């Protein structure tokens with residue numbers, strides 16, 4: 091599903107540049123649930139942003155579902171993001187003046203789906219994350235866990251190949267974190283490929299594979315025995 | 324444009340920022356308001372001036388004389404120049420083919436006109452039949468002085484509508500009645516009306532020959548008035564009339580032994596030249612008004628542009644989210660442009676309607692000498708609408724361009 095080879099990324103700051111990713115090689119097969127770990131500043135978010143086409147690598151190759159991702163202009167990148175990827179952020183990134191349902195429906199709007207169908211689909215995803223009753227509520231009327239579940243529903247709405255989650259539980263207490271991880275596991279059980287950035291070992295243990303980053307390099311890549319989140323709830 | 328979702332977005336942001344939207348709108352609305360009111364006043368001035376010119380035939384040339392100011396061929400300055408019938412006849416014959424209407428005028432001083440107990444002081448003049456057309460007068464009753472009256476020295480008069488109303492208070496029909504001018508009986512043969520209004524309608528005309536004979540004028544005339552045959556266009560008419568008036572001026576100076584450079588002895592009031600001056604002035608005023616109006620609108624555009632930039636800045640993170648969810652740059656541009664066009668258009672229409680209402684209801688009340696019925700024609704209204712939409716587009720363009728260029732990764736980091 092994901093294939094990256096010798097990926098490099100540096101940030102230029104004035105005259106000097108900061109080499110953040112120093113040759114990453116890694117691949118993810120369909121249906122995997124991978125966690126990316128590493129200390130702060132090791133380049134986890136940078137890697138995920140490149141995978142999400144929110145940022146561009148300086149060197150190396152990236153293939154997503156057989157499609158080489160390079161030299162994208164904004165328009166094509168937008169289309170690929172919409173079609174291939176779903177994002178889950180630590181800070182939820184819901185649009186504050188839209189209610190839960192409209193937030194979930196937004197990716198469908200950019201797919202050009204008609205309003206009626208959009209609302210129906212969005213509603214079914216809200217049901218899936220158990221928030222059908224909260225459809226009409228604005229984000230600031232929801233708890234952190236609820237917001238993240240709305241965000242997950244939104245990420246799923248466009249039926250993407252891969253879900254990318256950057257510290258999805260970073261802003262949540264442990265009980266809520268496990269609920270969210272349970273949801274992520276369920277989605278993975280249905281066969282969807284998911285990458286989760288985290289620095290919490292218990293969260294990483296709930297995935298099926300841990301990739302460890304240090305100073306822009308992968309130092310460890312091990313399969314794990316998945317801990318079901320439900321046991322901890 | 325007819326995308327429901329996008330309309331919802333716009334209403335959403337507008338609802339969330341009522342004061343800001345109101346202030347933005349105000350600058351555009353007042354810009355349009357000022358533009359339209361200025362244009363209306365410009366139009367009113369044009370109407371007012373056009374009315375001034377309607378008093379007489381638009382191309383009339385009016386010759387009158389004064390006192391010489393220069394010594395010439397041994398003659399002292401300070402001589403009063405008196406035109407004679409011969410001056411008129413010479414010109415009338417010489418330019419027979421070029422002239423449309425011609426008349427000389429003999430003015431009777433102390434024009435007290437009596438009818439029974441009523442009396443009034445009016446401008447009383449002896450004229451030729453053509454004078455009706457030179458004055459642009461229309462007949463309400465009866466007829467104007469004709470050539471036969473002139474030949475037979477008939478004691479007949481044509482009175483203005485105002486004179487009729489003054490003197491014939493209860494009697495409806497003055498035709499055939501006799502009025503006294505300086506004790507002499509004149510039969511009323513017609514009542515005329517004049518676009519110049521009351522001032523022009525308080526005049527009395529009689530045949531030139533009668534006036535000269537009855538009031539001891541000899542063959543003196545006070546003025547001459549001419550119009551030339553219509554030309555193809557204004558420029559040609561103007562050129563012909565300028566040529567003609569120069570020719571008669573020279574002619575008169577020669578017969579009356581006046582220095583060629585004497586400015587005060589002979590004067591020719593050429594309506595076309597006056598008209599041209601006025602219309603040039605009008606055009607300048609119009610340009611000026613447009614200029615001021617457009618500048619006001621530009622100020623409005625800058626205001627809207629600024630506010631849209633702030634809006635875009637505030638919504639940077641949201642734009643990042645939208646991009647992450649698959650919004651193409653074009654759709655972001657559309658979103659921002661749409662909002663600014665919407666705000667400027669609504670505000671502009673409010674300004675437009677307010678100004679039209681003002682012109683509609685207050686306009687007719689304004690009747691000074693140089694402004695009459697200020698109004699805006701349909702094309703101008705249409706132009707302002709076009710300017711509006713353009714303004715909205717310009718105001719939205721820069722912010723939209725900025726919004727579309729924000730990279731999603733940068734936008735998402737925005738706090």
Ligand SMILES: Nc1ncnc2c1ncn2[C@@H]1O[C@H](COP(=O)(O)OP(=O)(O)OP(=O)(O)O)[C@@H](O)[C@H]1O
Pocket residue numbers: 101102103108110128129130131132133134135136137289
């Ligand atoms: N836009 C940027 N400009 C300059 N430097 C950047 C930029 N983004 C990230 N960096 C730097 O790159 C390095 C890697 O950042 P990154 O966000 O990938 O780390 P991370 O592993 O996600 O850390 P954390 O666990 O704190 O989120 C850091 O040193 C960071 O300061």
Ligand SMILES: [Mg+2]
Pocket residue numbers: 134135136256
């Ligand atoms: Mg990070």
